[in-house]
Amino acid sequence: MRRLYTTLNARFLCACLSLACLLPQSAYAADTDPAVxxxxxxxxxxxxxxxxxxxxxxxxxxxxxxxxxxxxxxxxxxxxxxxxxxxxxxxxxxxxxxxxxxxxxxxxxxxxxxxxxxxCPPEQQSYGACAATRFSQMPGYLKMQTLNEAQIADLVEYVLKLQGGEADAGAAGRAEADFAVCTECHGEFGEGDPAFGGPNLTDAITLFGNDRETIRDVIANGREGACxxxxxxxxxxxxxxxxxxxxxxxxx
Ligand code: HEC
Ligand code: HEC
CATH class of the missing domain: 1.10.760.10 (Cytochrome c-like domain)
Known part of the structure; x- marks a missing residue:
């Protein structure tokens, strides 16, 4: 059996090598085509x-x-x-x-x-998305009932503080412990994590907006932006x- 494989491999190699002899011609064509x-x-x-x-x-x-x-x-x-x-x-x-x-x-x-x-068809999906696509999701913490309205209101102030905006210092302080669940995707200091598409929360650039109502809505209901x-x-x-x-x- 092993010998058969070796023979087959050798034949395959020969075929590849003889194919390679044809390559310079097509490589020449490729050289002039700006797309290639x-x-x-x-x-x-x-x-x-x-x-x-x-x-x-x-x-x-x-x-x-x-x-x-x-x-x-x-x-x-x-x-x-x-x-x-x-x-x-x-x-x-x-x-x-x-x-x-x-x-x-x-x-x-x-x-x-x-x-x-x-x-894409179900058989090409993994965890509910097509296999090679960029994937991760901003959870909806109120929808999932992981956090309540008061906790979310405090987190809104925490996010505003991270952005360098005007924020209620007491509320932001109370949110510090809850922010631990956010660091997985947004980084330890909210600096963002490109592996998860988690936006940087410490700069003025926002995807959805930096007013209190928008930030509350993102944290409460989640988001699933798609390209x-x-x-x-x-x-x-x-x-x-x-x-x-x-x-x-x-x-x-
Ligand atoms: C599983 C990963 C994940 C976790 C955990 C997570 N986020 Fe997100 N977050 C995202 C992604 C991804 C986006 C971008 C959403 C999109 O584009 O659909 C986002 C967006 C946001 C935004 C909007 C940013 C902008 O630029 O408009 C805010 C605010 C936010 N998250 C806050 C939080 C807070 C607060 C927590 C914790 C309670 C948290 N996130 C937990 C992944 C996560
Ligand atoms: C139907 C709307 C839609 C169309 C059409 C679309 N995009 Fe997007 N694109 C988005 C959204 C929404 C995001 C943000 C996804 C997220 O939250 O991570 C995005 C994200 C991206 C990103 C990632 C940016 C980053 O910061 O990493 C790139 C690059 C991009 N788009 C390029 C393109 C290009 C190029 C085209 C045209 C060929 C295009 N998009 C067409 C909606 C769209």
């Missing part, structure tokens, strides 16, 4: 090559007006629930990557599989172009 070159180039290499930079800008701008601006706004500056894509305050991943390549790959991943995408996956709508070069374009425009 963009796929294989770093953000720096793209910026340094006018043909590639032009391809990226044009491809991304047309995809944005066709697919993205209805939620993220025409300039990608966001709307309640749909983040500003140019503020360099990432919910998912990129903030932790210091290199341009790493950051662009994180954005590509978000674009390919979406965020909280549930639009569609684009892997079936846009080809790989368009996805890469979008990721590079957004990275380039973002205010680092």
């Amino acid at each position: 070159r963009v796929l294989n180039a770093s953000p720096e290499a793209i910026a340094a090559d006018p043909a590639l930079a032009g391809f990226v800008k044009q491809t991304a701008e047309s995809a944005i007006s066709e697919h993205c601006s209805r939620c993220h706004g025409p300039e990608l500056r966001g709307a309640p629930g749909a983040p500003d894509l140019l503020d360099y305050d990432w919910l998912w991943g990129s903030a932790t990557d210091s290199s341009a390549v790493g950051a662009v790959m994180q954005i590509q991943r978000t674009l390919l599989y979406g965020i909280r995408n549930k639009d 569609p996956p684009w892997g079936d709508t846009l080809d790989a070069a368009a996805i890469k172009a979008l990721a590079v374009h957004i990275y380039n425009l973002a205010e680092k």
